[in-house]
Amino acid sequence: MDLILGRFADAEIGILADLELKQLEDLVGLEDPELYPAFVGDTQLDEQYRTPLFERIKLFRNLDKPL
Numbered sequence: 682m683d684l685i686l687g688r689f690a691d692a693e694i695g696i697l698a699d700l701e702l703k704q705l706e707d708l709v710g711l712e713d714p715e716l717y718p719a720f721v722g723d724t725q726l727d728e729q730y731r732t733p734l735f736e737r738i739k740l741f742r743n744l745d746k747p748l
Contacts, residue, residue, distance in 0.1 A: 682713045685720060689741050697734075704734045 686709055697705065708716065708730060718724040720739055725731065 682716050682720075685738065685742050689738050692741070693737075701734045704730075704732050708735065708738070 686705070690705065694702075711726075711730070715726070719726045719730075719735075720742060726735065
């Protein structure tokens, strides 16, 4: 998860709004076994974590995959 969230943060931290920074902090605080399956689509996070920012991170992760 450090690679996904870290790369996103490196690329986007400068343009995140205060609310998005808080949401990112909340996601970082989750355990990898809870967060990773949500990124790959196997499970859903609790509603409080399913934010537009989470969707942006998922999209970022998918765009970052090699073709």
